[in-house]
Amino acid sequence: MKEVTFTVLENSPLAPRTFRMKLAGDTSAIRCSGEFVQVAVEGKFLRRPISVHDCDWETLTLVYKVVGEGTAVLSAKRPGDRVRALTGLGNSFDVDSCPHKALLLGGGVGAAPLYLLAKELCAQGKEMTVILGFNTASEVMLADEFEQIGADVHIATMDGSAGTRGFVTDVLRLKNIPYDYFYACGPKPMLKAVCSAIHTPGEVSLEERMGCGAGFCYGCSIQTKNGPRRVCKDGPVFKKEELIW
Amino acid sequence: MVKDLSVELCGIRLKNPVVPASGTFGFGLELSDSLDLNVLGGISLKGTTREARYGNPTPRIADCPAGMLNAVGLQNPGIDVLVQEKVPALRKIYDGCVIANISGFSLDEYRHCCALADTCPGIDLIEVNISCPNVHGGGMAFGTSAAAAAEVTAAVKEVCRNKRIFIKLSPNVTDIVEIARACEDAGADGLTLVNTFLGMRIDIARRSPVLANKMGGYSGAGIFPIALRMVYQVAHACRIPVMGCGGVTCARDVIEMMMAGATAVQVGAENLRNPFVCPEIVEELPSLMEQLHIESLRDIIGTV
Numbered sequence: 308m309k310e311v312t313f314t315v316l317e318n319s320p321l322a323p324r325t326f327r328m329k330l331a332g333d334t335s336a337i338r339c340s341g342e343f344v345q346v347a348v349e350g351k352f353l354r355r356p357i358s359v360h361d362c363d364w365e366t367l368t369l370v371y372k373v374v375g376e377g378t379a380v381l382s383a384k385r386p387g388d389r390v391r392a393l394t395g396l397g398n399s400f401d402v403d404s405c406p407h408k409a410l411l412l413g414g415g416v417g418a419a420p421l422y423l424l425a426k427e428l429c430a431q432g433k434e435m436t437v438i439l440g441f442n443t444a445s446e447v448m449l450a451d452e453f454e455q456i457g458a459d460v461h462i463a464t465m466d467g468s469a470g471t472r473g474f475v476t477d478v479l480r481l482k483n484i485p486y487d488y489f490y491a492c493g494p495k496p497m498l499k500a501v502c503s504a505i506h507t508p509g510e511v512s513l514e515e516r517m518g519c520g521a522g523f524c525y526g527c528s529i530q531t532k533n534g535p536r537r538v539c540k541d542g543p544v545f546k547k548e549e550l551i552w
Numbered sequence: 553m554v555k556d557l558s559v560e561l562c563g564i565r566l567k568n569p570v571v572p573a574s575g576t577f578g579f580g581l582e583l584s585d586s587l588d589l590n591v592l593g594g595i596s597l598k599g600t601t602r603e604a605r606y607g608n609p610t611p612r613i614a615d616c617p618a619g620m621l622n623a624v625g626l627q628n629p630g631i632d633v634l635v636q637e638k639v640p641a642l643r644k645i646y647d648g649c650v651i652a653n654i655s656g657f658s659l660d661e662y663r664h665c666c667a668l669a670d671t672c673p674g675i676d677l678i679e680v681n682i683s684c685p686n687v688h689g690g691g692m693a694f695g696t697s698a699a700a701a702a703e704v705t706a707a708v709k710e711v712c713r714n715k716r717i718f719i720k721l722s723p724n725v726t727d728i729v730e731i732a733r734a735c736e737d738a739g740a741d742g743l744t745l746v747n748t749f750l751g752m753r754i755d756i757a758r759r760s761p762v763l764a765n766k767m768g769g770y771s772g773a774g775i776f777p778i779a780l781r782m783v784y785q786v787a788h789a790c791r792i793p794v795m796g797c798g799g800v801t802c803a804r805d806v807i808e809m810m811m812a813g814a815t816a817v818q819v820g821a822e823n824l825r826n827p828f829v830c831p832e833i834v835e836e837l838p839s840l841m842e843q844l845h846i847e848s849l850r851d852i853i854g855t856v
Contacts (some may be wrong), residue, residue, distance in 0.1 A: 308586045486611040519824040523578035525627045526613040
């Protein structure tokens with residue numbers, strides 16, 4: 308865990324109420340995909356947990372949705388502004404658990420953390436199918452980015468305005484997609500549906516209101532088959548088999 | 553000149569008065585990779601009960617102006633795990649004052665847990681939480697009546713032969729001085745005050761409470777003046793030492809708490825927004841003492 312003051316390079320809308328923020332600064336505490344950072348927001352007491360979308364030696368990219376006052380303050384940041392964040396939080400996706408063919412499922416802004424994961428899977432030479440679910444065509448985002456790194460990308464929208472009409476699980480039902488392991492991030496009902504529809508092993512990234520974000524306040528605990536677990540420290544990524552829905 | 557930050561709590565020397573408050577620092581172990589625990593005067597461990605508890609459903613945390621609400625609900629692994637695993641593991645890496653924080657739902661539970669803590673070699677002090685406002689039918693009843701607070705104090709004093717007992721008081725009372733005096737009369741060796749203030753937030757879009765538990769304890773910078781006032785009143789009414797707690801965020805607040813009468817000062821909610829705040833305060837204290845012409849922190853306790 309490391310506190311870093313970043314400089315905003317870019318903070319632009321990616322979809323309605325959804326922003327991509329590229330930050331320059333020390334990323335040495337960020338190890339791999341699945342982690343999150345705790346962003347300090349002026350005028351707010353607690354930090355906001357946001358997943359790592361992409362990261363290299365000098366830059367960190369976050370994709371976040373404006374859901375309240377805190378993220379609204381963040382969306383007003385301009386290039387050159389400073390952003391303080393605790394970095395190196397949470398566990399990570401387990402790329403080694405995927406034998407050959409990965410299925411990545413993202414719901415809305417839940418697509419964000421899957422991008423760095425996809426890059427890691429790609430580096431290991433694994434095949435990838437990505438299914439992204441949104442409410443409507445105007446919300447579709449990140450599809451091109453996933454395609455550029457060689458993923459087979461499918462879209463689902465609730466109103467049918469882009470891709471398959473329905474949920475990400477409807478794409479699975481209608482198309483013959485080969486996979487032997489899955490990774491999912493998105494709203495809880497989606498994750499629950501994914502975990503019951505898919506019979507291969509896999510893992511999901513959870514979201515919870517957090518206090519410290521570093522495992523010592525026990526504010527974000529969930530009950531699992533292995534007892535209480537902290538989403539911020541023991542997660543946010545949990546194996547499917549561990550979760551109780 | 554080298555500043556003397558050390559203080560003494562019931563004969564136990566603390567290298568400085570800065571102590572992370574119970575519930576805001578886990579069992580210390582969770583932070584041992586991120587900061588040097590040995591700069592801390594003491595650590596008040598997470599509240600512990602007889603049996604392991606999962607606590608309340610989530611959301612357990614709500615952001616507020618100048619603070620936060622928590623309704624964690626005393627998640628903890630139980631007293632046996634505390635004395636057999638957590639404390640020995642912490643003792644291996646930490647040489648400061650280890651404070652076990654004990655909660656209970658009955659006099660029997662308080663007695664049972666305190667007796668075990670009393671014989672655990674790694675524990676220096678026992679802090680008895682009679683004020684946690686989160687748990688249905690829980691500690692609240694004890695902390696809000698002078699008679700019940702005295703009853704818990706007497707019960708735990710009876711079973712503790714080795715260790716000093718601090719009673720941690722609830723601020724959700726009409727007259728905190730009356731409760732503090734009742735604890736002192738019942739044999740408490742010291743007092744920690746204050747715990748969180750019972751509060752609530754509503755999600756106006758969903759038209760429902762933010763916390764799954766509906767209500768929770770409010771803490772953070774916003775409660776500092778109220779906590780300071782209570783520390784001042786109690787420290788001037790009682791002879792036993794006081795650990796001041798509530799909204800402390802910086803070295804300046806520590807000095808204020810001590811001038812009001814606190815011998816040691818606990819830092820709570822601020823740890824959650826800045827996990828490095830306690831070491832930062834310890835580092836900040838000598839230069840502030842220099843500015844204020846203070847040679848030893850002991851000299852300013854209760855000087856206001």
